[in-house]
Amino acid sequence: MRLAVIPARGGSKRVPRKNIREFAGKPIIAWSIEAARAAGCFDRILVSTDDPEIAAVAREHGAEAPFTRPAELADDHVGTVPVIAHAVRWQEEQGDAVTAACCIYATAPFCRAEDLREGLRLLEEGGADYVFPVAGYGFPIQRALRLDAEGRVGMFQPEHAATRSQDLEPAYHDAGQWYWGTRDAWLEGRPIFAPESRAVVLPASRVQDIDTPEDWARAELMFRALAGQ
Helix, strand or coil: CEEEEEECCCCCCCCCCHHHCEECCEEHHHHHHHHHHHHCCCCEEEEEECCHHHHHHHHHCCCECCCECCHHHCCCCCCHHHHHHHHHHHHHHCCCCCCEEEEECCCCCCCCHHHHHHHHHHHHCCCCCEEEEEEECCCCHHHCEEECCCCCEEECCHHHCCCCHHHCCCCEEECCCEEEEEHHHHHCCCCCCCCCEEEEECCHHHCCCCCCHHHHHHHHHHHHHHHHC
């Protein structure tokens, strides 16, 4: 079976109650749940949380929250892989063999059903541990600048000071929305950012980290603009 797992712990600090705060008219986690449901490729959509209120909101919007995430997996320092591995093990303890699982972040309102389906297609082609979305940097990283303690400028790669932008290799960053992975990749703790992973390239207009109140305001403006189109 294929699982969607939405990690949503209750202890967000920079944006309190971040995972169920209203975003464009509904709790932000609802957008991730709706994308998973619309994708039509999941046997179950599970929310992994330590918070009863988050669990209730998730159920209200069509997901399941059948277990409470253990405290040791709910602090600031736990990564994504062990949280998804826990959900996969829980599902297999119920007697169901898991073939693939997709982590969808609770604060990923730009996640789209068609992107999730494309990620699954690439994963099922074989040869990849994970598939996840990326976006291109808006400026060549080879021309990144550093400032010293006195504010003086230097280049990280001065050999590219005169290289034309079109001659530089494009660079990408994690879109921070979702991660498809095989059962074994999650359970064995394989790294996501590795040569065994593949990527789906998204336009920058659909990628925004939401870690601060300023990020939140910018993301809502972007979201409403896209919806207006």
